[in-house]
Amino acid sequence: MSENLNTIWASCLSIIKEELNDKMYFENFFEDSKLLEIKDSIAIIVVASPLEKKYFESTLPYLEEVLLKVSETDFKIKIMTESEYQNSSSHQVEMAKETNSYHDNLNREYLFDNFVIGPSNKESYQAAIAVCSKPGKLFNPLFIYGNSGLGKTHLIHSIGNLIKENKPNMRILYVTSEEFYEDYIDVARQLKGKTNEWFDLKYRDLDILIVDDIQFLRNKEKSNEKFFHVYNDLFRQNKQIIITSDVMPKQLDGLEQRLVSRFIQGLTVSINKPEYETRLQILKCKLKYLGEEDINFINDEALAYIAEHFINDVRDLEGALRRLIFYSINFNNSRYLSMDIIKEAFADIKIDSSSGNITEQKILKTICNYYNLTKNDLIGKSRNRIVATPRHIAIFLTRQLLETPYDKIGKIYGNRDHSTIMNSYHKINKLLEANNLEYKTVIKELKDLLIT
Ligand code: ADP
Numbered sequence: 001m002s003e004n005l006n007t008i009w010a011s012c013l014s015i016i017k018e019e020l021n022d023k024m025y026f027e028n029f030f031e032d033s034k035l036l037e038i039k040d041s042i043a044i045i046v047v048a049s050p051l052e053k054k055y056f057e058s059t060l061p062y063l064e065e066v067l068l069k070v071s072e073t074d075f076k077i078k079i080m081t082e083s084e085y086q087n088s089s090s091h092q093v094e095m096a097k098e099t100n101s102y103h104d105n106l107n108r109e110y111l112f113d114n115f116v117i118g119p120s121n122k123e124s125y126q127a128a129i130a131v132c133s134k135p136g137k138l139f140n141p142l143f144i145y146g147n148s149g150l151g152k153t154h155l156i157h158s159i160g161n162l163i164k165e166n167k168p169n170m171r172i173l174y175v176t177s178e179e180f181y182e183d184y185i186d187v188a189r190q191l192k193g194k195t196n197e198w199f200d201l202k203y204r205d206l207d208i209l210i211v212d213d214i215q216f217l218r219n220k221e222k223s224n225e226k227f228f229h230v231y232n233d234l235f236r237q238n239k240q241i242i243i244t245s246d247v248m249p250k251q252l253d254g255l256e257q258r259l260v261s262r263f264i265q266g267l268t269v270s271i272n273k274p275e276y277e278t279r280l281q282i283l284k285c286k287l288k289y290l291g292e293e294d295i296n297f298i299n300d301e302a303l304a305y306i307a308e309h310f311i312n313d314v315r316d317l318e319g320a321l322r323r324l325i326f327y328s329i330n331f332n333n334s335r336y337l338s339m340d341i342i343k344e345a346f347a348d349i350k351i352d353s354s355s356g357n358i359t360e361q362k363i364l365k366t367i368c369n370y371y372n373l374t375k376n377d378l379i380g381k382s383r384n385r386i387v388a389t390p391r392h393i394a395i396f397l398t399r400q401l402l403e404t405p406y407d408k409i410g411k412i413y414g415n416r417d418h419s420t421i422m423n424s425y426h427k428i429n430k431l432l433e434a435n436n437l438e439y440k441t442v443i444k445e446l447k448d449l450l451i452t
């Protein structure tokens, strides 16, 4: 078709050129125009700029006559600039997508692009990507479990969105198991116009079924049975099934045994609590997303504080970031976020602090294990680097995580005085500020050991 259009328009242009008999005029106004579409007897001519558009519009009857001569059809001509055309066609694509997307329930905000990968979720992420590359073939079902707020829902929407992008014709459905349950009840009672046909269309005519939080189907015998049939039906046809739960399949008591045994036929993966570095990256990622507003006052120190103190749940981590932004905008006029202000922002909420179960002695012991030293080595007099560096690090972590007074830290570490301890703290702090990779890695690993 587009080759056809090109030929038609080339013929038109050669007539125009001949009849116009003005080379410069022709080159300025006509040469770059294109006939890009003919739809519903309207021909769309695209020109470079609004100036050309004006000119073309003033000669419309003439152009339509030329087009009639060449194509032997009476088309109306519509003139658009390049950018108008692009906007309108992407708009059309969007509209087509919208009408095409019966309700897949996918949240378009949850994408792999904004999912931060770390050791805690790598396995699930890799399984998710594998499923996207060969839906229904590699891992069926894919079963992802983990505590609330660790990214299961985000990940399974990302799967749906990526498959949708690669294979727009696949029918995908995301539901929570609660929604499945409600549908089942409505169908059983013939409520809200939900008939069996409606149910089959929604659940059986699918390529990908994503069921979030299956644990809500516990002890709901009849809907369990209904789900079992839906599951089998899709599975038999090699349709991909993805399920999440807060516990592993074996612990899903209250769910039909035959269903649980189906779940473990595929691949089961878990999502765990994110490590410090992953938490920090998630915060940076969320900050980028919020980046419309003027929030560059959120400095690295603030992000590190949140990452250190909100450790159990990504949802809480995000909440803490929003809280700090809100607090800073409303209560901190200077916009500089000092540590005092950061602490003030969280003063009246309960922090599931990483330091909750960390003690000075735990830090000391962790460092000894990490460096294979004895307690006496660590608190002793030797200034040999082999023990002095771990000592500085232990002092640094004690101060940073627990805010123990320097004097008290001095007592723990071989009765050293206040200024020696302070120097140790600053020494490590400076190296970290200078982005020293070796020290950054060590501190991160130690924090992970201390926190988990
Ligand atoms: P779950 O379903 O496991 O309860 P969600 O998927 O709802 O958790 O995640 C809670 C919030 O945390 C969401 O806003 C999600 O975007 C965010 N989140 C979780 N893990 C990540 C991650 N690895 N990268 C980016 N955001 C994440």
Ligand code: MG
Residues within 6 Å of the ligand: 149, 152, 153, 154, 212, 213
């Ligand atoms: Mg969820």
